[in-house]
Amino acid sequence: MATAQPDALLIPPGAPVPTRVGTGLRPGFTRRLVTTPIVLALSLLALYLWVQSRDLDIVEDRTLTQGQVLKALAQHLQLVGLSSLAVLAIAVPLGILVTRKSFRHASPVTIAIASVGQTIPSFGVIVLFALTLGFGSRYVIYALILSTVLPVLSNTIAGLQQIEPALKEAASGVGMTPLQVLTRIELPLAVPVLLAGLRTSIVLNVGTATVAAFTGAGGLGSLIVTGLVQNRDVITVVGGALTAILALALDHLTRMTQELLTPRGL
């Protein structure tokens, strides 16, 4: 698997790594920042060279044009982007709400729903939405939101609940209003956990969005489906590899964001 090259393979473990102190970044940030993109770029190159080396028949040649592939990628990013924004807008306020004192009794219920929800196959949700609401990218986005909202919701709850009660008491003790305690103490401290949830959600989203192709919403999944339907492995593999690279790239991007936004003291 070309994409599975971990950065640790490139720099031997234990080798002295130049670190920057005082910039607010953790040691090795630059190394971690650049290795994954380099590995992914090399994987893309390898994929390109592999496709070039094959004798493509007419179906493969027509499907794998630059324009077709870029269009699929753009559709995919649109599905993922819109639904992820919606997930943030829904899950974070909801997570804040259920962790307020007056809702405390509701959060075990939320968690119980979440653990059952974890096993609902997103494939089924997308098909169900297409079946009941209709085809098209709008309904796919609804289905994606429903399928990927849980990691952000549960991590928002976990991030807020992990904060020591004493800290919150101290904050209200110095005269902060509940809103100030939330925005100045709780949310900044919950950000790392929350972002970890967002990362999981986005990666999940990239994968789930491939299924959109089955309901005609396009995206990289359409390459995979075309390959499967037309029995052309090259197309299937290209679609699969591109999706994998996209998922790894977005995972990397959110991971680095997470690192940048985490308070240095944590």
Added chain:
Amino acid sequence: MSYEEYLGYFQEGLLRQFGDHLAVVLLSTLLGSIVGVSAGILVRHQPGPREIVLKVAGTMLTIPSLALYAVLIGILGLGWPPVLLALTAYSLLPIIQNTIVGLNSVSAPVLEAARGIGMGDKVRLVRVELPLAWPVILVGIRTAAIILVSTAALGAVVRGPGLGNAIYAGLNSIGSSVALYQVLTGVGGVVVVGLLLNAIFFALARLTIPRGIRD
């Protein structure tokens, strides 16, 4: 066709799909446990290899399942093999992670006492470290299994086993009266498999965790 009629008509196939779904999840979890626990044991003390193994397993989990199925059918063809292999790959991260954490959190005095009374490395691993790490490892295995339950559904796309086939059949018969029945039954069946697995792991924990270290 009413839902009852649908169920009556497709009962046999659905039951087989249910059994297959459970089987493919359990089988890949088992394979993943063998590979993952062994890998965890091997790398637990070496930071370098540990980082590599975790990174590889993490990368696997990041690759979307449809993409992995797609890439794997280029090598393994359609049916059970690509699904089994992909699911096994997905199960690795939580299992390896929990194996390492579990083993490395066995208390130092207990290990020292074990060494001090003359237990060699292997005996110590089998009689002390693994039993003490087991509750944590088991949580990792359960997490893996639960992830696989929903992931396995998409395996139908590459003619894999399980309840995904009911969903896929629904997709292909859109417009007909049974389409909705098929999808709902498929989705519901998957959730039931998940609940069943939770129960299985609860029982497994009860049966295999010694009373002295149960909370």
Added chain:
Amino acid sequence: MTETLIRLEQLNKTYPGHSVPAVERLDLSIPDGEIVMFIGPSGCGKTTTMKMINRLIEPSSGRIVIAGEDVTSIDPNELRRRVGYVIQQVGLFPHVRVSGNVGAVLRLLKWPSDKIARRVDEMLDLVGLDPSQYRDSYPKQLSGGQQQRVGVARALAADPPVMLMDEPFGSVDPITREHLQDEFLRLQQEIRKTIVFVTHDITEALRMGDRIAILGERSRVEQYDTPPNVVARPSSDFVANFIGTNAGLRALTLMPIDRQTLVPPPAEREGPRLVYDEDRPVGWHLSDGLGTTRIQPLRLSAQPVLADALNQIVSSQAPAAVVVDDDGQLLGCVDMSAVQAAVRGAAGNGDRSDVQMEAASGDGSA
């Protein structure tokens, strides 16, 4: 002197990456059936030295000889099954019942299970735990003191001639600790093991040890002697400092009162006078209007020490402690001058000629 059971010869340990050795050219003979206390400042290498005996730490060079056999190059696991090991944090296996813990070494030695079961009960009896009550308990159901008893039982199960104990009573409360120490000394009377006991507590060292090895940097043996001698004749300022400023008081607990220590009671007219009841001393009539105080005279046969005498003097406000025979008849008194002389001598800064050293430097069995 008894036979040597453990001999450390020119033992060295240098940890990888360190230029200074942790233990350097250590020679030490440990007599059969005695408790030898290793004590010294933290980082002096006392634990390292002890752990080299069962090779939890491999010596860099040198030899370890146990009962005439060089164990430096035998299979370390085999060696450890013949050396009992007790540590401060006990390290019981939490997933195994008490019986499994005590029988752990026996299982390694492949004893048949019925024999193991019998031996486990025997061991639990020995350390004062009722087998029928505790055999099937899990460690977390026991108190700290009970856990350490199980730890001792586990170490003793295979009847090893040698026991290594690394601050075994260090993590229990002071009252339990004293209780466990007493009990262990009583147990040792019975089992007569050769014990290497690491501690950082000088009181424990003086109380438990037949012999104390005071170790300086790199495990250099600063003094190796019986507790009374270490207190009375520290070999160097290092040892004197280590024993501390209240060494004199500690010394009193190690100095028996014998007939030579005794002086007649003070003459009646000069002050307080002894009050008798049918020829038996029962108290003092204090001269200056303070009335009479009752006393509990010390019986010579109970092997009283100077500390007991001092205690009686202070609590009765009388000029001397009273010592009687088994019949309660007066044998003599111990006055402050005897105590003072002993303290001065023990602290190492006075004229030693006036101290009853015969008593202090005896065979160390006090």
